[in-house]
Amino acid sequence: MSKVLIIGAGGVGSVVAHKCAQVPEVFSHISLYSRTVSKCEAIAADVKKRSGRAIQTGTVDADSVEEVVSLIQSQKPDLLLNVALPYQDLALMEACLTAGVDYLDTANYESPDEAKFEYRQQWAFHDQYTAAGRMALLGSGFDPGTTNVFCAYAQKHLFDEIHHIDIVDCNAGDHGHPFATNFNPEINIREITQEGKYWEAGQWKKIPALSMKKTFDFPGVGPRDMYLLYHEEEESLVKNIPNLKRIRFWMTFGESYLTHLRVLQNVGMTRIDEVEYDGHKIVPLKFLKALLPDPGSLGTNYTGKTCIGCVIEGIKNGKPARKFIYNICDHAECYRETGAQAVSYTTGVPAMIGAKMMLEGKWKKPGVYNTEQFDPDPFMEDLNQYGLPWKVEDRGEPV
Numbered sequence: 001m002s003k004v005l006i007i008g009a010g011g012v013g014s015v016v017a018h019k020c021a022q023v024p025e026v027f028s029h030i031s032l033y034s035r036t037v038s039k040c041e042a043i044a045a046d047v048k049k050r051s052g053r054a055i056q057t058g059t060v061d062a063d064s065v066e067e068v069v070s071l072i073q074s075q076k077p078d079l080l081l082n083v084a085l086p087y088q089d090l091a092l093m094e095a096c097l098t099a100g101v102d103y104l105d106t107a108n109y110e111s112p113d114e115a116k117f118e119y120r121q122q123w124a125f126h127d128q129y130t131a132a133g134r135m136a137l138l139g140s141g142f143d144p145g146t147t148n149v150f151c152a153y154a155q156k157h158l159f160d161e162i163h164h165i166d167i168v169d170c171n172a173g174d175h176g177h178p179f180a181t182n183f184n185p186e187i188n189i190r191e192i193t194q195e196g197k198y199w200e201a202g203q204w205k206k207i208p209a210l211s212m213k214k215t216f217d218f219p220g221v222g223p224r225d226m227y228l229l230y231h232e233e234e235e236s237l238v239k240n241i242p243n244l245k246r247i248r249f250w251m252t253f254g255e256s257y258l259t260h261l262r263v264l265q266n267v268g269m270t271r272i273d274e275v276e277y278d279g280h281k282i283v284p285l286k287f288l289k290a291l292l293p294d295p296g297s298l299g300t301n302y303t304g305k306t307c308i309g310c311v312i313e314g315i316k317n318g319k320p321a322r323k324f325i326y327n328i329c330d331h332a333e334c335y336r337e338t339g340a341q342a343v344s345y346t347t348g349v350p351a352m353i354g355a356k357m358m359l360e361g362k363w364k365k366p367g368v369y370n371t372e373q374f375d376p377d378p379f380m381e382d383l384n385q386y387g388l389p390w391k392v393e394d395r396g397e398p399v
C-alpha cells in the first residue's frame, strides 16, 4: 500500500494515472500535479469514470526545487513519478533528495538551450542518492525503458554474449492530421533534427541527421523505411551490456512527415534560440508547438499499430544467434482503455511498472539506475499482465 505523486499531466501522465489506478493493491493513494490544474482535474475525472478511483490533484511548478520540496513534505509520497518534461529532471531529482523520497522518470535530462540529451548530470546524483538511502530509476518508458529491459532479458536468457543491438521503433498509426507529433512536439522535433549518432568498435560515430536509412519488416505492420537517430538508451546500454560491439537506434517516418519537417527546418521554425518578433522574444519551436495538435488529443481517431523492439545478435552455446524481442500496440485499443494513443500508452505503462517494481521492493537499492541494471523477469511478466505483451522470434536476416 503506497502513495505515489505523479508530476506532469500530458498524454503520458494521463496513462500513468489510469494504470496506477488499475492496481490499487500497490498504488493505494495517487496524486497528480502539474502546471495547469485543469488538465489534472480532467484526467482525474476520467480515471474516476473508468476505474472508480479518486485522484488528488493540484498545481506545482516543477522548475522550482523549493515548491516541489514543500509539496513532497505535505504529501509524504513513497515515490515521485516525473512525467513532466526532460527539462525538469535535475530540479526534481534535487527536490527528491532534499525531501527524502524515491524518484522515477521516463526521459533523460535535456537543457532547454541545447538539443542534446545525456545521462551525465543525472548519473552524477548516484553517490548522494546512495548516501541518503534513496533510489532513482531513470528512463522507465518504452524507449528508453522497456527496450533496455528487453536487452537485459536477452542477456539473461537468450545469449552468452551480445554483440550487436538495433533498437527499431515503428509507429504505423494514422491520426488524420497532415503533421503532428506523438509526444511533446518540442522534445520530439529536437530529438529528430539533431545529428545521428551510434556506437561501434568502442567509439561514437556521428552522421548528418536522417542520413542513414534501411527498410525493416515489422511484425503486424509490414516493411517500413526507418532512419538512424541517436537515442538515450544507447548511452546506458553501452555501459551495462558487456561485450557489445555496436548499438544503433532506428525510427520509421513517412515521406509526408519528413517533407513537412524539412520545410519547417528550412524556414527556421525548428530553431530553439530566441528571435525578435514585433517587440517580443520568441523561440520558433515553442511557437510551432502552440500551433500543432496537442499529442494528448490525437487518440480520438487514431488507427493502426506501433511495433517497437530490439534486434539482438550474439553467441549462444558457441553458435551465432539473432533474436527480435518486440511489442505490438494498437492505437484504438489504447484509446478505448485509457483515452490516450499508443505512444503515450507504451510510455505510461512501463512507467507504472517501474514504479510498481520499486514499491514492491523487487527493484530496490540506493543509488541512480537505468532499467537494464535490475532483474528483467518481474518487469517482463508485468508487461504481459498490464497491456504490453511481448514476443521473441528468431530473425534470420540482418538489419
Ligand code: NDP
Binding pocket: 007, 008, 009, 010, 011, 012, 013, 033, 034, 035, 036, 039, 060, 061, 062, 063, 083, 084, 085, 086, 088, 106, 107, 139, 140, 141, 142, 143, 144, 145, 182, 183, 184, 187, 295, 296, 343, 346, 347
Ligand atoms: P506533454 O508535453 O504532453 O506533457 C508534459 C506535462 O508536463 C504537461 O502536463 C505540462 O504541464 C507538464 N509540465 C511541463 N513543465 C512543467 C513544469 N515546469 N512544472 C510542472 N509541470 C510541467 O508530454 P508527454 O506526456 O508526451 O511526455 C511526458 C514525458 O515522457 C516527456 O519527458 C517525454 O520526453 C517522455 N517520453 C518518453 C518516452 C519513452 O518511451 N521513454 C516516449 C514519449 C515521451 P502544462 O501542460 O500545464 O504545461
